[in-house]
Amino acid sequence: MPVYNLNTSISYLKGVGPSRADLLKSELGIRTFNDLINFFPNRYIDRTQFFKINQLQQNSSEIQIVGKITNIKTVQQKKGSRLVATFKDETGSIELVWFRGAKWIKDALKINTPYVIFGKTNYFNGLFSMPHPEMELLADYKKNLRTAMQPIYPSTEKLTNKGITNRIVSKMIQNLFEEINGEFKETLSKSIIEDLNLISKTAAILNIHFPQNQELLTKAQHRLKFEELFYIQLQLIRKKLVRKSKIKGFNFENVGDYFNNFYKNNLPFDLTNAQKNVLKEIRKDIGSNAQMNRLLQGDVGSGKTIVALLTMLIALDNGFQASLMAPTEILATQHYNSIVELLNGLNVTVKLLTGSVKTKERKIIHEQLESGELNILIGTHALIEDKVKFKNLGIAIIDEQHRFGVAQRSKMWSKNELPPHILVMTATPIPRTLAMSVYGDLDISVIDELPPGRKEVKTAHRYDANRLSVFKFLKEEIAKGRQVYVVYPLINESEAMDYKDLMDGYESISREFPLPNYQISIVHGKMKPADKEYEMQRFIKGETQIMVATTVIEVGVNIPNASVMVIESAERFGLSQLHQLRGRVGRGAEQSYCILMTSFKLSADAKVRLNTMVETSDGFKIAEVDLKLRGPGNLMGTQQSGVLNLKIADIVKDAHLLKIARSVAIDVLTKDPVLNNPENRFIRLAYQEISRNSTIWSNIS
Ligand code: ADP
Ligand code: MG
Numbered sequence: 001m002p003v004y005n006l007n008t009s010i011s012y013l014k015g016v017g018p019s020r021a022d023l024l025k026s027e028l029g030i031r032t033f034n035d036l037i038n039f040f041p042n043r044y045i046d047r048t049q050f051f052k053i054n055q056l057q058q059n060s061s062e063i064q065i066v067g068k069i070t071n072i073k074t075v076q077q078k079k080g081s082r083l084v085a086t087f088k089d090e091t092g093s094i095e096l097v098w099f100r101g102a103k104w105i106k107d108a109l110k111i112n113t114p115y116v117i118f119g120k121t122n123y124f125n126g127l128f129s130m131p132h133p134e135m136e137l138l139a140d141y142k143k144n145l146r147t148a149m150q151p152i153y154p155s156t157e158k159l160t161n162k163g164i165t166n167r168i169v170s171k172m173i174q175n176l177f178e179e180i181n182g183e184f185k186e187t188l189s190k191s192i193i194e195d196l197n198l199i200s201k202t203a204a205i206l207n208i209h210f211p212q213n214q215e216l217l218t219k220a221q222h223r224l225k226f227e228e229l230f231y232i233q234l235q236l237i238r239k240k241l242v243r244k245s246k247i248k249g250f251n252f253e254n255v256g257d258y259f260n261n262f263y264k265n266n267l268p269f270d271l272t273n274a275q276k277n278v279l280k281e282i283r284k285d286i287g288s289n290a291q292m293n294r295l296l297q298g299d300v301g302s303g304k305t306i307v308a309l310l311t312m313l314i315a316l317d318n319g320f321q322a323s324l325m326a327p328t329e330i331l332a333t334q335h336y337n338s339i340v341e342l343l344n345g346l347n348v349t350v351k352l353l354t355g356s357v358k359t360k361e362r363k364i365i366h367e368q369l370e371s372g373e374l375n376i377l378i379g380t381h382a383l384i385e386d387k388v389k390f391k392n393l394g395i396a397i398i399d400e401q402h403r404f405g406v407a408q409r410s411k412m413w414s415k416n417e418l419p420p421h422i423l424v425m426t427a428t429p430i431p432r433t434l435a436m437s438v439y440g441d442l443d444i445s446v447i448d449e450l451p452p453g454r455k456e457v458k459t460a461h462r463y464d465a466n467r468l469s470v471f472k473f474l475k476e477e478i479a480k481g482r483q484v485y486v487v488y489p490l491i492n493e494s495e496a497m498d499y500k501d502l503m504d505g506y507e508s509i510s511r512e513f514p515l516p517n518y519q520i521s522i523v524h525g526k527m528k529p530a531d532k533e534y535e536m537q538r539f540i541k542g543e544t545q546i547m548v549a550t551t552v553i554e555v556g557v558n559i560p561n562a563s564v565m566v567i568e569s570a571e572r573f574g575l576s577q578l579h580q581l582r583g584r585v586g587r588g589a590e591q592s593y594c595i596l597m598t599s600f601k602l603s604a605d606a607k608v609r610l611n612t613m614v615e616t617s618d619g620f621k622i623a624e625v626d627l628k629l630r631g632p633g634n635l636m637g638t639q640q641s642g643v644l645n646l647k648i649a650d651i652v653k654d655a656h657l658l659k660i661a662r663s664v665a666i667d668v669l670t671k672d673p674v675l676n677n678p679e680n681r682f683i684r685l686a687y688q689e690i691s692r693n694s695t696i697w698s699n700i701s
Contacts, residue, residue, distance in 0.1 A: 006034035006180070014175045015168075023164060027156045036176055037184070039169075040208055040224070040648050041151030044217065047118075053092035056121055056128050062152075064118040065089060066138060069111055074102060085109065087117065087130075094121065095129040114138035134167060149211040173209050182206060187227060187686035189679050192664060198223045222657075225649040229661035231690050234683070236440030237665050241673060243441075249291030249421055250394050255283075256317035259310065261346055267306075268342070274298075274449035275307055281445050282311050282423065286395070292421035295439050298447030299619035300427045300583025301454070307447070308397045309339055311423060316348065316375050320394025324378045327400050329354045329529050330536055334558060335399070336378045353379035353388070356529050395421040427583065428576050429619035431627050433655040436662055448620075456617055457586040459594040461570075461610045470595055471512050474564060478518070478545045482590060483562040487581055489572040490525060490550035498550065499526065505568060506548045519544040560588030570596035570613075571606040575626040578613050605629055627652055 010030055011021035024030040030039055051063045067089035075082045083102035087094050096117065098105050119133035153169045184202045192198070199207075203216070204223040211217035271279070278296060285292035298304045312322035324339075326332040336352040343350065351365050351374055368374035372391035377383060424442075435444055462470055474484050486509060488502040506522055513520065521535040521544040539547045540559055547562070565585045570578065578596070586592040596610055612625045631652070651658060668680060675684035 006032060006037065008033045010036055013172060013179065015172055020164065023159060023162055027159050028154070033176055033180070036173060037205060038647060039153065039173075042154050043152050044149040044211065045152060047150045050116075053089050053094055053128070055091075056094070056123075058123045060121060062118060062120050064116055065094075066114060066116055068114055069096070069109055072106060072109060072111070074106070087115075095127060096133050097129050097131045099131070109135075110137070116141045134165070149214065149217055151209060151211070170209075177206075177209070185685070186682050188230070189668075189681075189683055191679065192230075192668075196226065196660070196664075198226065201227075221648065225654050225657055226661055228646060228649045229654065229658050230665055231687065232437060233440060233658075233662045233665035234669065234687060235691060236437075237662075237669055238673075238687075239441040240443075241669060243293065244288075244290045247291045248289060248418060249286070250318070250320060250418060251289050252283075252286040252314050252318040252320075252394065252421075254317050255314060258313040258316040258346070258348065262310070262313055262343070266342055266344065266346065269451065271306070272303065272447070272449045272451055274447040275303055278307055278445040278447055279310060281443070282307070283314065285443065286311075286314065286421050291419050292395075292423065292443075293441075294423050294443045294445055295435075296423055296425045296445045296447070297429055297435075298425070298427065299429060299450070300580060301450060301587055302427075302447040303451055304399070304425045304427070304447065305335065305338065306342075308399070308423065308425065309342060312376055312395060312397065313348075315394035315421075318394065320392050321369070321372065321374065321390050322376050322395045322397070323383055323390070323393060324376070324397045324399065325383045326378075326380060329356065329380055330532065331399065332378055332380045333533065338558070339376070339378065348375050349373060350376040350378065353377055353382045354529075355380060355382055357382070393420045395423065397423045397425065399425045400427060427580065427619075429623040431620065431624050433651055433658050434627060436658060437651060440662070453589070454586060455591050457565075457582055457592045457594050459582065459596065459614050459617070461596045461598065461614055464597060464599050467597070470566065470597070473593075473595075474546075474566070475513075477564050477593070478513075480590075481561075482564060483539065483542065483544075483559065484546045484564040484566065485562055485581075485584060486546060486548045486566045486568065488548070488550050488568045499524070501569070502548070502550055509546060509548060513546060518546065520546045520548060523547065523549040525550055558587055559584070561590075563588060563590045563592040565592075565594045566597060567594070568597050569599075570610065571598045571602055573609075575609050575612060575622050575629070578609065579619055579622050582613070582617070 009021065010016055010024055010032060011018050013033065013036070016024070024036075028039065030036050045062050047064060049064070051060075051065050053065060053067070056063070065087075067087050069085045070088050070093075071086040073084055075084055080099075081102055083098040083106055085096040087096050114137070116136050116138055117130065117133040118135075119130045121128045121130050123129075151166075151170060153166055155164075155166065155169075182202065184205050186193075186201045188198065188201070193200070198204075199216070199219045201223075204220040204227075206212075207216040207220035208224060211220065278298075282292065282294060285294055296304060296307065308324060312324065315322040324335055326335055332352060332354055336350065340350055349368070351368070353362070353365055357365070365374065365377070366387065366389070369377060370389050370391055377388075377390075382388070430438065478484060486505065488498065488505055490498050490502075502522075502524055506520070510520060519538070521539040523532050523535050527535075535544075535547075538544045539562075542561060563585050565582055567573065567578065567581055573581070582594040585594060594613070596613060598606070598610065602610070608625065608629060612622055616622060649657065668675075668683065671677070672680050675687060
């Protein structure tokens, strides 16, 4: 008997061959024996249960029935023909239908002989039909030993059309088991298996494909989910440990004049406890000889900017430069202005670098940066251009992280011989379980407290039909001296339509709020940066009362006097976007409002989103709902993460198991960082195998 190993190409498997191998590869990414073994069913069907025809429901999933074919006919149609058989049991009859292979199927079918048929039924004109049923003679069915739980594998239309049915896939896997004698190498240590009461690898693989019963199936799923999550966590945590032990960072031991003078003379308020704690965590990192790689999560308005500034001042105190990068020009400019104001009277040189900085000024910035004269550089993507060279960049802070791709973030590395410390700040709260996976190799700090005195933003959902009363309310607020945002959705696919919506809205608002009593700003993506900036400034200075905008104002903008946020077509926004937008108001002392305008027609998901917004302002709660609605792959900032391509586990449903997997991984690596212990031999082997093929590495996060 030939000896196969699991890396053998699938084309060598009995029943596969080159053309099926190509299909399996292109459709399902299955190349090797091992890939097929790890191709798990996505559900199971109870094949101990039989239906009678008079029990059929209109929306049933796959079912099986025992009965006989009483009649077969070929029906001509425009293209080719269709084969229709009448199938009866003692309670009624249905039609079996074949659109393909009619000729040879017709020859193979036996009349008036008991069959077990299996498939999905359709209902039309009072009659049930089953297209392309799986059929087996009742006599054969009884002879075959079968499992009660029939696995159903993920498939594609192309595979089905090419005749690679579920039964064929199942058969391939059966052949594979025979080929390798159904033995699999254990991949977890004895103590983990015992502590968590897991079944062996061999039993798990066997029962995931051929469940002996429901209990063993559940155990198999549990074990394989754990294993999948465990190895991801092991990689992430190992990466973090390696970074901490191997990647040296600048040691910022000193807290000196820059920091202390600012703290004593310029800090406009007391820090919240959350801000103080985060600062402590950061100081510990940057004074530890290792490179900091920290993610700072804090809801909109929680006060991340001041933390960033204080951190940058520590870099300055140690003779280094600092940078702060933001995703848009508006935000970078706003950071620049507020930081210049905060630093008033201190001897710190700060410059702003964005795409619209003129060549002459740019040259000066480059020079001052290289000579070390410039202490803090704030800007957009312009910061990571190759031309921008620092004398000694000590810390790079990146605001609103989800806007930047991994590649962009990692560019900050190449600015020095030692990597600068990195602090990534995001206002998009990420549920803990998701953060563990997507950012599992980063350290995470959370500002979970808002500065004192904030009033919760009152949020209401209104239909378009109530627009007049909403306008009336806006007038009252404006009369009190407040400012109002009116935001329209911008979704790239239908940019032209969105633009039209915005302009129509602008017109109707202009009519309702006429000059000279009312002044309106408008900002959208098609405007030149200078025009945007001009309109923004008019609103910031209070020259205009209403800001009509697309979501370009989504992130970070801080205008305390703006106290009303109207979101048009709110049903078209995702939860995190709605939350971000609402965060633009409630920044001053006044009671603020958020009004979600929608049409009457709302999907179930849209209703959940709107209700969630009305009910809570807790960013983490909102993120949890978002995660449940959209699944982990669609949340902001997680798209590029290979960590989420899970085969069997589910970050939302298996959150509990994920926590266990993470703590077990931490435990293993704390006791045995390089997996040298004989007890962890299996883990080491499996880990090596996995990390050889792994795609979860990225440079800095
Ligand atoms: P974000 O976390 O959204 O970036 P900001 O840093 O812009 O929040 O802070 C929001 C507002 O709160 C700013 O006006 C800032 O000056 C103010 N702020 C920050 N921290 C405090 C604090 N500890 N006490 C009072 N106000 C604060
Ligand atoms: Mg901010």
